[in-house]
Amino acid sequence: MEFSSKLLEKAVEExxxxxxxxxxxxxxxxxxxxxxPKHQTQTLAEALLNLRQAIKFCEVCHNISxxxxxxxxxxxxxxxxxVCVVEDMRDVMAIESTGTYKGHYHVLGGxxxxxxxxxxxxxxxxxxxxxxESGIVKELIFALSxxxxxxxxxxxxxxxxxxxxxxxxxxxxxIAVGDELEYADEITLxxxxxxxxxxxxxxxx
Amino acid sequence: MEFSSKLLEKAVEExxxxxxxxxxxxxxxxxxxxxxPKHQTQTLAEALLNLRQAIKFCEVCHNISxxxxxxxxxxxxxxxxxVCVVEDMRDVMAIESTGTYKGHYHVLGGxxxxxxxxxxxxxxxxxxxxxxESGIVKELIFALSxxxxxxxxxxxxxxxxxxxxxxxxxxxxxIAVGDELEYADEITLxxxxxxxxxxxxxxxx
Numbered sequence: 001m002e003f004s005s006k007l008l009e010k011a012v013e014e015x016x017x018x019x020x021x022x023x024x025x026x027x028x029x030x031x032x033x034x035x036x037p038k039h040q041t042q043t044l045a046e047a048l049l050n051l052r053q054a055i056k057f058c059e060v061c062h063n064i065s066x067x068x069x070x071x072x073x074x075x076x077x078x079x080x081x082x083v084c085v086v087e088d089m090r091d092v093m094a095i096e097s098t099g100t101y102k103g104h105y106h107v108l109g110g111x112x113x114x115x116x117x118x119x120x121x122x123x124x125x126x127x128x129x130x131x132x133e134s135g136i137v138k139e140l141i142f143a144l145s146x147x148x149x150x151x152x153x154x155x156x157x158x159x160x161x162x163x164x165x166x167x168x169x170x171x172x173x174x175i176a177v178g179d180e181l182e183y184a185d186e187i188t189l190x191x192x193x194x195x196x197x198x199x200x201x202x203x204x205x
Numbered sequence: 206m207e208f209s210s211k212l213l214e215k216a217v218e219e220x221x222x223x224x225x226x227x228x229x230x231x232x233x234x235x236x237x238x239x240x241x242p243k244h245q246t247q248t249l250a251e252a253l254l255n256l257r258q259a260i261k262f263c264e265v266c267h268n269i270s271x272x273x274x275x276x277x278x279x280x281x282x283x284x285x286x287x288v289c290v291v292e293d294m295r296d297v298m299a300i301e302s303t304g305t306y307k308g309h310y311h312v313l314g315g316x317x318x319x320x321x322x323x324x325x326x327x328x329x330x331x332x333x334x335x336x337x338e339s340g341i342v343k344e345l346i347f348a349l350s351x352x353x354x355x356x357x358x359x360x361x362x363x364x365x366x367x368x369x370x371x372x373x374x375x376x377x378x379x380i381a382v383g384d385e386l387e388y389a390d391e392i393t394l395x396x397x398x399x400x401x402x403x404x405x406x407x408x409x410x
Binding site for chain 2: 001002003004005006007008010011013014015017018019020021025027028029030031032033034038040041042043044045046047048049050051052053054055058063064065066070071072088089090092093096097
């Protein structure tokens with residue numbers, strides 16, 4: 001692409017570093033900003049700078065937070081003996097939006113993935129082990145994605161917790177509510193038959 | 206969406222004002238910035254602010270430029286008697302990338318579109334008429350998109366130029382090079398038959 005302006009080229013270049021944004025999309029976004037009043041660009045730039053400079057991570061669960069302890073960890077009405085282990089804050093938001101979970105979280109910040117150069121030391125595993133060893137946690141729920149990396153991470157944490165008095169569970173995998181059996185993949189369908197639950201339990205939830 | 210941080214919420218909010226970026230995509234982009242080194246966010250924010258504050262528009266053709274006259278208008282080797290009328294700077298970039306056009310441009314900044322509240326006074330039509338009246342321009346090439354708005358704009362400009370000594374042409378519409386006839390739409394195919402050109406001309410280009 002040949003630009004008629006160095007300033008424009010630089011803005012498009014920086015914008016296209018964002019994931020999923022190519023040069024053409026970046027140009028479209030930047031031209032949009034140029035057509036809008038100046039203050040819109042200013043507000044956007046300030047919001048990004050403020051976030052990057054002032055953002056904190058909860059000292060307990062490592063979720064993104066404006067304070068040193070996040071609202072969930074600071075909430076006395078939530079069950080601190082129950083900790084759900086997730087990959088990133090989007091998973092916390094997804095689980096929170098169900099409105100059914102009243103425990104705490106632990107945000108690992110990723111999965112063990114040697115291909116991407118992510119080892120156990122890059123994740124918040126040590127602090128999870130410490131949290132469990134402190135004795136408050138009675139149950140740990142693994143809610144990582146069911147990929148090789150997710151399974152590896154689950155297994156690694158499980159081994160680190162050997163000897164600790166904690167119940168370790170994993171979220172149920174099965175056919176989604178409303179899905180047709182004929183379109184489900186074999187592994188999911190197989191697991192959902194193996195891990196069948198009493199009908200009385202199902203009708204209550 | 207429930208955010209654990211006001212700063213994050215604000216950044217996602219501002220990001221989602223960009224066209225084609227929803228709340229989920231905005232969150233993905235912002236979380237990406239959080240995972241990158243601080244200077245990346247800083248460079249992005251500065252590039253956007255610099256662009257928005259220092260950008261100029263060429264006084265002749267109204268294309269985006271770092272100087273008061275753009276490189277194309279300032280280039281003495283280009284034919285200033287030939288002016289191609291386009292909607293925005295992306296069209297200039299598209300035509301420039303063909304490498305076949307050596308004339309000047311006139312960037313209208315949009316099309317006449319009463320539905321979107323865009324009238325002739327919102328576009329750079331007056332300055333185009335003045336450019337033609339100055340007598341330098343011998344041929345005007347309309348290269349707006351062939352929509353109702355594009356056709357209206359072409360026709361409006363054409364009427365404004367009544368009496369001016371200028372040849373007005375429009376870019377050729379037809380079947381794209383390499384396309385199959387059977388998949389072409391009827392209007393394009395119809396036009397490409399009506400506006401057929403001598404075979405000798407075609408093999409030269």
